[in-house]
Amino acid sequence: MQGTKDSIESWDLVIEPKSKWYDLQLSEILRYKDLLFLFVRRDFVSLYKQTILGPLWFFIQPIITSITFTVIFGNLAKISTDGLPQILFYMCGVTLWTYFSDTLTKTSDTFTSNAHIFGKVYFPRMIVPLSVVVSNLIKLGVQFILFILVWLYYLMSGDSLNPNSALLLVPFLIILMGFLGLSFGIIISSLTTKYRDLKFLVVFGVQLLMYASPIVYPLSIVPDKYRWMILANPVTSIIETFKYAFLGVGEFNWMHLAYSFGFTLVLFILGLIIFHRVEKSFMDTV
Numbered sequence: 001m002q003g004t005k006d007s008i009e010s011w012d013l014v015i016e017p018k019s020k021w022y023d024l025q026l027s028e029i030l031r032y033k034d035l036l037f038l039f040v041r042r043d044f045v046s047l048y049k050q051t052i053l054g055p056l057w058f059f060i061q062p063i064i065t066s067i068t069f070t071v072i073f074g075n076l077a078k079i080s081t082d083g084l085p086q087i088l089f090y091m092c093g094v095t096l097w098t099y100f101s102d103t104l105t106k107t108s109d110t111f112t113s114n115a116h117i118f119g120k121v122y123f124p125r126m127i128v129p130l131s132v133v134v135s136n137l138i139k140l141g142v143q144f145i146l147f148i149l150v151w152l153y154y155l156m157s158g159d160s161l162n163p164n165s166a167l168l169l170v171p172f173l174i175i176l177m178g179f180l181g182l183s184f185g186i187i188i189s190s191l192t193t194k195y196r197d198l199k200f201l202v203v204f205g206v207q208l209l210m211y212a213s214p215i216v217y218p219l220s221i222v223p224d225k226y227r228w229m230i231l232a233n234p235v236t237s238i239i240e241t242f243k244y245a246f247l248g249v250g251e252f253n254w255m256h257l258a259y260s261f262g263f264t265l266v267l268f269i270l271g272l273i274i275f276h277r278v279e280k281s282f283m284d285t286v
Contacts, residue, residue: 028124035123039131044138058142062098066091073216082218082249084161088154089247093215095147096173096242099140100181100235101206106132107185108202111193111278118279125279126272129186133178140174151246162248169257170245173238176264180234183267190271190278214239219251234260 029036066087073079074086081089107129111118114128155161192198213235214222222230230236237260243250 029126029130032123032127036127036131036134039128040135040138043131043135058139059146062091062094062143062146065094065098069094069216079217080221082220082247084247084249085154085159088150088159089218089243090216091147091150092243092246093213093239095140095143096177096239097210097213097215097235098143099136099174100177101210102136102139103133103178103181104185104188104206105202106136107182108188109192109199110186110189112189112196112199126186126275129182129189129275132185133182137174137178160248161246163246164244164248166241166245166252169241173242173245176261177235177238179268180238180260180264183264183271186271186275187267190274193278209233209235214243214250218243218249220249231256234263236260 069090070086074081074090110125110129110132118125151161155163188198188202210216212230212233214230219227219230219236219240237251237253237256240250241252241257244252
């Protein structure tokens with residue numbers, strides 16, 4: 001018996017079932033940080049492998065999207081951009097929105113798309129969705145540089161841009177947007193292990209959420225009777241603050257931003273609890 005006890009104590013890692021709902025063991029993620037960066041590299045390489053333009057798609061995507069919005073919503077639909085250059089207005093919203101939507105979409109199939117890996121080797125499953133957040137952050141960095149170049153062009157051209165001290169909040173807004181997409185994604189991923197229908201609704205739902213966010217229109221043109229519905233969307237205040245920081249237009253309200261932060265925090269904690277509860281038995285249903 002003594003020998004058995006000594007052999008157990010000599011293990012480097014002991015995997016035990018999580019009996020408490022709050023036993024999330026987040027410290028394991030730090031131990032597997034090297035694996036996290038390997039997944040980030042995998043996501044980056046696999047995305048543009050065997051493509052002609054490769055990473056140039058980082059630039060092409062926001063440019064084409066902004067031009068499309070300019071033609072359809074700016075020129076045909078005549079939707080106001082609060083007196084700002086249309087291409088700059090749309091690119092400002094698209095840059096941050098793309099980070100959120102890509103993070104949500106790619107983390108929403110964590111269990112189903114990685115079941116072949118999860119069934120063979122143990123590692124903290126949360127590493128996979130976190131790697132998506134980091135890899136998309138790299139993509140955001142490239143697109144953010146493109147936005148800054150366009151912004152500087154209009155700023156030096158004398159357009160009515162009024163950047164202000166809210167620029168200091170930009171790193172916080174990016175982190176908040178990433179965790180909001182991650183929180184929605186891991187909850188949806190956990191639910192799709194049993195309800196596969198949700199997988200087909202994700203892309204459609206993200207598109208609807210975009211139109212419920214001030215991406216293609218400014219918050220100032222929303223009628224008062226519908227304004228509360230748009231503000232109930234936690235993405236709204238993040239986008240509006242981002243626009244306000246760079247362009248000087250938009251609605252910057254500490255209470256609205258605090259609401260988005262509180263919503264994201266509660267959703268993230270709830271997502272962690274659901275995710276870690278599902279990971280114990282998802283192989284039986286996937």
